[in-house]
Amino acid sequence: MNKTINQKAWFFVIPVFVLVAFNAIIPLMTVVNYAFQETFGNNVFMWEGTRWFKQIMLSERFHASLGRQFLFTFIILFIQIPLGIAIALTMPKEGVGVPVCLVLMSMPLLIPWNVVGAMWNIFALPDIGFLGHSLNALGFDYNFTQQIGDAWFTTILMDVWHWTSLVVLLSYAGLQSIQPAYYQAAEIDGASRWAVFTKIELPKMKKVLTIAILLRFMDSFMIYTEPFVLTGGGPGNATAFLSIDLVKMALGQFDLGPAAAMSLIYFFIVLLVCWVFYTLMMRNEGNQ
Amino acid sequence: MSLELKNVEKKIGLDTHIYSTNLKLEKNTINILLGPTLSGKTTLMQIMAGLDKPTLGEIWFNEKNVTGMKVQKRNVSMVYQQFINYPNFTVYENIASPLKITGVSSDETKQRVGKVAELLKLSGMLNKKPNELSGGQQQRTALARALVKDSDLILLDEPLANLDFKLREELREELPRLFEDRDCIVVYATTEPSEALLLGGNTATLQEGKVIQYGKTLDVYNKPNSLLSAQVFSDPPMNITKIKKVGDNCSFLDDSVNWKSKINIRDGEYKVGIRPHNITTYKEGSNSLEIKGKVLISELSGSESLIHFTKGDLNWVSLSNGIVQKNVGDEMNLYMNADEFIYFDHNERLVTNG
Numbered sequence: 329m330n331k332t333i334n335q336k337a338w339f340f341v342i343p344v345f346v347l348v349a350f351n352a353i354i355p356l357m358t359v360v361n362y363a364f365q366e367t368f369g370n371n372v373f374m375w376e377g378t379r380w381f382k383q384i385m386l387s388e389r390f391h392a393s394l395g396r397q398f399l400f401t402f403i404i405l406f407i408q409i410p411l412g413i414a415i416a417l418t419m420p421k422e423g424v425g426v427p428v429c430l431v432l433m434s435m436p437l438l439i440p441w442n443v444v445g446a447m448w449n450i451f452a453l454p455d456i457g458f459l460g461h462s463l464n465a466l467g468f469d470y471n472f473t474q475q476i477g478d479a480w481f482t483t484i485l486m487d488v489w490h491w492t493s494l495v496v497l498l499s500y501a502g503l504q505s506i507q508p509a510y511y512q513a514a515e516i517d518g519a520s521r522w523a524v525f526t527k528i529e530l531p532k533m534k535k536v537l538t539i540a541i542l543l544r545f546m547d548s549f550m551i552y553t554e555p556f557v558l559t560g561g562g563p564g565n566a567t568a569f570l571s572i573d574l575v576k577m578a579l580g581q582f583d584l585g586p587a588a589a590m591s592l593i594y595f596f597i598v599l600l601v602c603w604v605f606y607t608l609m610m611r612n613e614g615n616q
Numbered sequence: 617m618s619l620e621l622k623n624v625e626k627k628i629g630l631d632t633h634i635y636s637t638n639l640k641l642e643k644n645t646i647n648i649l650l651g652p653t654l655s656g657k658t659t660l661m662q663i664m665a666g667l668d669k670p671t672l673g674e675i676w677f678n679e680k681n682v683t684g685m686k687v688q689k690r691n692v693s694m695v696y697q698q699f700i701n702y703p704n705f706t707v708y709e710n711i712a713s714p715l716k717i718t719g720v721s722s723d724e725t726k727q728r729v730g731k732v733a734e735l736l737k738l739s740g741m742l743n744k745k746p747n748e749l750s751g752g753q754q755q756r757t758a759l760a761r762a763l764v765k766d767s768d769l770i771l772l773d774e775p776l777a778n779l780d781f782k783l784r785e786e787l788r789e790e791l792p793r794l795f796e797d798r799d800c801i802v803v804y805a806t807t808e809p810s811e812a813l814l815l816g817g818n819t820a821t822l823q824e825g826k827v828i829q830y831g832k833t834l835d836v837y838n839k840p841n842s843l844l845s846a847q848v849f850s851d852p853p854m855n856i857t858k859i860k861k862v863g864d865n866c867s868f869l870d871d872s873v874n875w876k877s878k879i880n881i882r883d884g885e886y887k888v889g890i891r892p893h894n895i896t897t898y899k900e901g902s903n904s905l906e907i908k909g910k911v912l913i914s915e916l917s918g919s920e921s922l923i924h925f926t927k928g929d930l931n932w933v934s935l936s937n938g939i940v941q942k943n944v945g946d947e948m949n950l951y952m953n954a955d956e957f958i959y960f961d962h963n964e965r966l967v968t969n970g
Contacts, residue, residue, distance in 0.1 A: 509696040512667055518688035518717050531703040 347407075362588035380589035390590060392565070393573040394597075400569060403488050404608025408544060409537070411488070413493025417529075419500055420580075433493045439489075448486040452558075467615050472501045472559065474565040479559050488556060491544060500539040502533035538609040541603060549598055570594055617643035618677055619664060619769060619801050624673035626659055626825075633659045635826045636673070641818075642645035646802040648797055648812040648833065651822030651848055657805035660822070661771045664803060665692045677768070692769040693762035697777045699754035701746040707733075707757050708742040714765040728958050732760045735794065763794065770795070770806045788814060809851045813837065821848040843964035852922065852933045855890040870928060873905050875954045881967050888957040891954070895934035895950050897923070903954040907932075914942040925950070 363375040363380055370558040384390050386538075420427045439447075454460035455470045463470040472478040506529065514524045555561065561568035561576070568576065574594065578587035621643040626634035632765060634656050641647050649657040662668035663675065666687040669949060674683045682690060695715065701710045711729045716798050720728070733739045736756040739827040746754050755775060762770055776784045777918035792815055812819050812833055818832040819837075821844075829836050847854055858869050862883050867874040869885075894900075895907070909925030916922070921940040925932050925948070936948050942948060959967045 403945070415741050507698050509700045512662075513694065513696070513700045515667065515691060516665070516694055517689050517714050527702050528705060 359588045359591055362584045363592050366585055376585060380522050380585040382591070383586055383591060384590045387586075389573070390593075393568055393570050396566075396568065397549060397570040400484070400551070401545060403484055405541060405544055405547050406490070407484070407488050408492045408495050409541060412492050412540065413533070413537075413560070415496045416499035416503055417494070417525075419496070421504070430497070433496050436490050436493050439490070441553035442488050442557050444486065445554040448482065448489075448554070449558050452482045467501075473556045474563050476563060479563060479567050483558060486558060487548065487551070490554065491547065494543065495540045498536045499533055502536035503529060506532045524554075534609070541609075542605065545605070546598060546602065617769060618799065620662075620674075621664070621670075621678040622674045622676065623661060626656075626663060626668070627671045633665070633825050634670070636826050639695075639820065639827060639830060640803050640863075641803065643801060644701055644799065646792070646815055646817035648815055648817060648819040649803065649805040650807075650809065650812045650819050652807055653780060653823075654680060655822040655848075656825040657822060658773055659804060659825075661694070661773055661805055665771055667694075668688045684929050690769070691765070691767050692771060692925075693765050693767040694771040694773065695755075695758050695762045695775045697774040699751060699758055699778065701744060701754060701757050701761070706743050706745055706750070707738055707760075710746065710757050711738075711742075711760045711764050714761060715818060718765075719808050728764055729760075732764045735763070736760045736790075750783075751779055752759065752787060755779060755787065758767075759794070763798075766800075768800055770798075770800055770802045772802070774805055774807065777807070784871040791815060800874060809837075812849070819849070821845045823848055838969075839923075839966060840889075840958065841966050843887065843924065843960045846958060852889055852892045852935060855892065855895065855932050857888055857890070857930060859878060859888050860885050871908055871925075875903065875905050877928070877953075879959060879967075881959065885962065886919055886967065887960040887962075887964065891956065892922070892933040892935040894956040895932065896936040896953075897921070897934070897948075897950055898936065899951045900951040901955050905952045905953055905954050906936045907950050909948060909950060911942045911944055911946045911948060913944065914940070916941075923950070924941070925947075 361373075364376060364378070367373050368375050416431075420426055436444075449457075451457045452472050453461045454464055454473070460470055460472070469475075470478050472482040508530075509529050511524065514528060519527065550571055551569055552575070554574075555567050556572055556611060559567045561572040565573070571594075574587060574590055577583050577590065620635050621639045624637045625632070630863060637660070648719055649660060651657055659668065660677075663670050666675075666685055668680065669684055674681055676682065677690070702713060705713065708729060711732060713723050715725045717726065729742075730739070733742060738753065738756055738760060741749060741753065746757060749757065755778075759775065762772075776788055779787065788811060791804075802817075804811075808814060816833050818831060819833040821828045821836060821840075823844055828848065829841045836845065837849055840849060843856065859866055860869060861881065864876050865874060866877040900940060907927060909927040912924040912926055912931065914921065914923050916939060919938065921936045921938065923934045923936070923940065923942060925934065961967045
């Protein structure tokens with residue numbers, strides 16, 4: 329194909345390039361800079377090579393927070409994806425119920441993250457919070473500020489409350505796009521409800537579910553604000569997920585080198601998991 | 617075997633989707649529901665299948681009242697305009713799916729799927745998934761699913777509408793053969809008159825939820841009981857003009873065209889329907905009448921020429937064989953075959969001799 333050469337096209341690319349450079353590339357390069365050097369301020373740097381990377385990779389503290397992070401992400405995906413699909417299946421397909429349900433479902437998504445954290449903190453306080461007080465009144469020994477299990481339970485419950493809606497909305501969109509003829513064909517075949525779900529609805533929702541799982545994986549893997557406001561990573565380090573631990577290291581201890589190395593490792597883990605997951609899910613899609 | 621609709625009516629809210637309908641479809645016939653979009657073809661089919669209940673009236677199958685009986689118990693199969701297959705199943709599994717549920721042995725399934733696949737030219741792609749197939753092949757798979765089951769009633773709802781022209785022609789020619797030697801009733805919905813003529817059998821013309829006429833396809837085509845039925849069964853649209861008859865002499869109201877009528881009807885004003893292919897750029901038949909017109913649009917369709925022209929304040933359509941190219945605004949002579957005129961009275965009902 330013959331393409332005409334027109335250098336003016338650069339004028340359309342440059343603004344985006346500058347924008348991305350300022351908000352992504354330059355900060356990232358700063359982090360890379362810190363990750364390979366030691367600094368004591370005053371813009372004095374000493375080359376350290378891969379020392380920080382080795383230190384992080386071998387550090388038990390990093391292993392522990394990475395483990396907590398994977399456990400948390402795994403648990404919330406395991407709850408939110410099936411729950412989201414289940415709720416989407418029960419939502420009305422037409423009539424006034426549709427906008428009502430959609431608006432109700434969107435509400436948690438519209439609340440700022442630190443507000444969610446603050447809301448749940450107050451809601452779950454064992455002495456004055458509605459949830460905390462009620463649980464204690466029912467005879468459960470509940471205190472998320474002191475007991476590890478309770479802290480996890482509250483953090484997971486908060487995330488499920490906040491984000492299941494996203495899975496619901498995506499699944500609902502997927503379900504709505506299935507033509508009624510599919511259901512009729514299944515009815516003629518005498519297929520059971522379960523068969524309709526597994527043979528028609530799930531395969532037809534595959535793409536939106538892939539997106540839902542990817543988004544939920546990334547967001548939960550990078551979760552910071554909500555647990556920071558709710559538990560502050562505590563009790564002890566029990567809910568110090570990767571990002572919380574990272575911020576503690578970078579801004580609390582001011583270990584800039586190791587923190588930069590950690591954030592790069594963190595970045596590559598997210599990238600790798602997303603790529604592997606996406607490739608696996610899309611492997612059988614053919615040329616579509 | 618027969619399928620009978622007795623006074624079937626369907627209302628949704630205050631809207632009437634199907635007006636009181638009586639139809640009797642006989643065994644081993646192919647029945648075409650011909651009508652424009654929203655004429656009620658799909659609704660009627662869903663009622664026939666048992667996917668939808670009529671508001672009033674009854675459906676009888678084999679002299680048994682099956683109104684309200686669930687579709688699974690009715691041994692029907694249906695093919696849709698969209699290519700409906702199980703997305704995760706291979707072509708083989710898709711075709712076998714209706715048999716699996718009814719508990720046919722695996723040997724027999726294999727044999728029957730093989731036979732249907734061969735009939736529909738799918739033998740080479742039994743291990744593929746639907747999304748790896750072309751649209752035509754996907755629809756063949758859906759057809760195979762409908763045929764594998766030995767249904768009593770096969771419903772096809774515009775099965776060719778979503779295919780491109782070439783695939784549509786190809787599959788359309790194969791369709792009559794597929795239903796040969798089948799002990800079942802076939803119902804086929806379409807918007808295209810040419811499809812009805814090609815499939816033969818019986819045709820019901822539909823308009824706005826009403827069955828206008830039902831009978832042998834050629835009879836409905838040649839002797840439409842009303843102007844409406846004739847219009848539904850004509851593509852490009854039928855030309856309609858008012859005429860007057862005095863004694864043996866018929867003429868257009870403006871006296872521009874005159875002819876001797878062979879039809880024995882009372883004197884007075886009538887409407888005449890003329891199908892586009894009976895107006896040509898050349899003389900045809902012994903009773904050829906000349907008509908002058910001014911070209912509006914001239915278009916080619918394959919080896920046929922479609923000329924839209926105006927005469928008086930009416931727009932006319934003519935369809936001639938061969939390639940005729942005219943410029944917009946040209947005055948030209950066309951010829952009408954008066955033997956093919958269809959006469960309607962002032963109520964737009966067909967008038968015949970006597």
